[in-house]
Amino acid sequence: MGGQDGGQVAAAEATGHAAGQAATPEATRRGAARAAGPEATERVAVDFAGEGAGVDEMSWGMWEIWHAMQGQRSALPIGGRAPLEAGTTLAGLAEELRYLMGRFPSMRTRLRFDDRGRPTQQLFATGRTVLEVYDAADGDDPDDVAAAVEDHYRRTVFDYADDWPVRMGAVRKHGRPTHLVTVMHHLVTDALGGALMLREVRARQTAPAAGLQQLDQARWQRSPAGQRQNDRALRYWESVLRAVPARQLPGPSDPRSPRHWDADFRSPALTAALPVIAGRTGAAMTTVLLALFAVALHRTTGINPVAVRPVVNNRFRPGLADVVCMVAQAGGCLLDVEDATVEEAVQRAGSATLSAYKHAYFHPERLRELTARVSRERGEDVEVGCFFNDRSAHLPPPDGQDMTAEQLARTLRTAPAGSTFTWTARHDIPAERLFVTAEDVPEGLRLEIRIDTHFISPAEAEALARAWEAVAVEAALAPAVPAGTGR
Template sequence: MTTRQLLEIPFSSGRSGAGPATWGQRAIWDAVSRLPAADAPRYNIGTAAPIDPGLPLPVVLGGLEQLLHLHDSLHTRLLPDGAGGLRQVVDPDGRLAVEVRTCPGSTGPGSTGVAEAGARLHEELSARPFDTAEQWPLRVGVVEADGLARYVSLVLSHTAVDGSGMNRLVADLTALCLGSSPADLAELREPARQPLEEAAFQDSERGRKRDAGARKQFLRKLRLGPARLFPPPAPPAPDAPAAPFPNAVLRSPALPAAVERVAAAHRVSSSSVLLAATAAMTARLSGTPEAVLNVVVNNRFLPELTNAVSVVAGDGLFHLPDATAEFGDVVRRTHAAAIGSYRHAYYDKLRLSTEIERLAAEGVPLADRSCVFNDTRELVPAAPEPDGGPRQETTLSWPVEFEPRPGLTYALDALQSPEALSLAMTADPAVLPRPAMERFLYGIEELILTEAHTIGADHSGPEPQA
C-alpha cells in the first residue's frame, strides 16, 4: 500500500522585489484568466521522470531549496494592480510543499509500483490550476521506495516558465542533486535575466524600440493574409448550447525519424517540417491556396534570455502563399518565413491587441488568426509512458473534450513522447468536424512520410514505416 505525506522546504534570504509583470507573464496570465477553471490546468507545464539509481530524499529536497535561490520565477506571485495592470512580487522567503508517496516492497526505480505511483502523482499535481496571486508557481512530488527517492514530478504554472525555461530548470535541479553548487552553474553559462530584470529591459529605450519594431512587422503581415481560411459554419439552432471542442491525438512511431530525414535533406529545422505540413493541410482542407498560422514561440533570440527560467511568450504570425505546392518547396519556403516570424515575436501583446482592435474598428481587412501551431518537442522533457512500451502502429485517440474557445478554428501541438511523435489537435467541430480532424492529422503524417520515402533511406537507419 502506498502511503503519502506532505513535507515543506523552508526558503529564506532569497532575492525580493516588486514591479510590473513582463510581457510573457502578462500574456499567459491573460490567456489563463479567460479560461474556465476546469480548462486552466491545460496551461500547466510539467515533467516527470524516474531517478535512477535513486537518491536520498534530503539530497533532492536540498537541490530544490537551492533551485529556489537560483531562479526568482519560482517564488514570484502575480497580482492585478487594480488599474488594469499586472504586477509581479518576488518573495524573499516562504515554504515549498513537496508531496511524498512511499511504495513498500519495491524492487527499484523501474518497478511497476514506482512507475504507476509516479504517473498517478504527476497526473494529480498537473490537474489543478494555480492561484498565482496566493501561491508560488511550483508543485513538486516525489515517490520514495527502498529508502531512496525514485521518481520526481515537477509541475509549474505557465506564467512562471515556458518549455525552454523548463529544460533549464530540469538541468539545474539534476546538477544540484548530483553535487554542483549554484556558483558552479553560474560559471558554466551566460548570465540569465531574472523576471524583474526582464521587465526593466522591456521598459527601457532599447526594449521599447524592439517592441515597436516587432509589432510593426506583425501588423504588416496581418494585412496580407485572407480574412478567413475555412468556410464559415452554419449558424447554430436558437438556444442550442455551444458544442464542446474535441481533442484528437495522433501518435506516430514513424514520424520522428521521417521528420529528421526531411529536415536534413532540405537543410531546415525539424520544426519547419511540421509547420510546413500543418500549413499544407490547412490550405488543402480550407480550399485556399495560402495558410496563415498563429505560431506559439518560445523566443530566445536575445542572449540574456537563452538560459532564463521564465516565460518568454510570443505569437509569431506565419503567412505562406501557395501552400499547396510541391511539399519539398513548401518545406524550404516555410523555414525562411518562420525565421522572420520567430525573430519578431518578442513584443508587448497587450499593446498589439489594442492596435488590432483599433484597425478592426476602422474596417481595415485583417488576416484570419484562428489557426494555432505550437511545437513543444524538445522543450518539455517527456514523461515515461505508463503502458509499458511503445506501440508500433500509428494510433488516433480522442482523450478529452474542452469548453468552446471563441475565435479558435484549431490548435495543433507537436508533442514529445518516448519512441513516437504525437500531434494533439483541438478544433471547433462546426468548422472541422471529427472526420476532418482525422484527415488533417493523418494528412500531416502522410506528407512527411512520403517526402522521407522520396528522399530515400540514408545510411543511418531503416526507412520510416507508415
C-alpha cells in the first residue's frame, strides 16, 4: 500500500508484536454496555465485500486464543495508534478500512453461540462498518486524544456476535486527520499474521488471499487427514502429561494479593551472550534462549525435567504460511537438563522442541479433556502452566559484531551491572502460572515475565531472571559449563 494513506500500517507498527501484550482487562460477555470514552464527532459509513461466506466450527487456532480470552476475561485487543502523514484524507482512510475488511476474511468473521454458549464462526461476504472521527479541540494535543481513543477502544467490550472485530478511528484537528487508531480483538490474527497483514497492506495486494482461511482450516481439521493430525498430537501430549513431574513450579511459598504480577527484565548480558552460544553450538538463538531458561529454572528450583509450552507459529504447515488469522498454538515439551552441560542442554532443547513444534497443531478442547483425564488417573494436577513465547528476531546487539574476543569477554563480564528487573503491574486478572515473552527493543532483548504468585513467588521470579542471565554469561565465556550448578 504505502503512500500518504498508509495509516493502518503505521498504527499497527506502533504496537510492535501486539499479539501477546497485556491489555486493559475487560469482560467478554455479549451485550455488555460499552465503556465510557471520547465521543466521535463523525462516523463515515464503509461498505465492504470479500471472498467467501459460511458458518463452521472455530479453527484450532481460534479455539486456542478463545480459551485465553475467556480465561483472562479479555478480548486481548491488539493494534495501536500512530501519526498520519500530511495530506492524508478521511476518504483515503475509509478506503483503507474497506480494503482491510474485504481482503482479510478474519476481519469480517463474527461468532455465533448455541444455547449452551458454545461458539462457531460465521464469515460474511459483505457488510458495513464505520470509520469514526474524533476532533481535537483547540489546545488539545492530538496525540493525547488518540491515546484516549485507543484506551476507549481497548476498554469497550466486544460483542463477538454483533460487532465487527476491527475498530478504526481518525483523530482530526483543524480539519486535518493527524492520527489513526486501529484496535481489533485477538480472534482476528496472531503476531505473525499481523506482520503478514502489514506486508500486504503496504503492497495493496489485489490477488486472492493465499492459503487456508479459517473456514478452510475448520473443514480440513474435521477431515480424516485433520483427525489423524489431531490424534497424533494428542498421543504425543499424553506421553508428555504422563511424564511431567508432580512439582512443575516452586509452589505457593509466598502467595500475594493481588495474585498476578508482571515484570520487565532488560539484560544486555543475555543479549550479548546468545549469539556467542548459538555460534558455538550451531543452534538457533530461540533454542538457546529456551535452553537457558530451562537451566535457570532448574538451578533456582531443583525441578527436572522442566515442563514448558513453547508458542509455535505453525506457519510451516501446508496452507498456513501467508494467512492473516490465528494459527499459533502452544506445544509442550520436557527439557531434561540435570547432569548436563549447558551446551548439552541446548542440544537436548533442539530435539525436544522439534517434537513440540511437530505436535503443536491440535484441537484445544480435546487437550483439555485429555489433561483432565490424566490428572484424575495420576491423582495430581498435570496441567503444564509454564509458557515460553519468543517473538524476538534476535538482532545482534549494537556494535557487537565489531568486538574482538577480549572486548566481548569484558562486555559479558560487566554487562549484568546494566540489567534491570522491574515489577510493572499487579492484578487479579486470571492468567497462566508462568508466562515468559521475549521481544526486541532498541537496546536488545526485553523479557516480560508474568507470574501467578500461587505457583511462583515474586522473589523466585526475579531469581529465575537473574539465573537466566548468569548462566548465559557463564556459557558464553566458557564451554562445558554444568547446567546444574551456579559455577
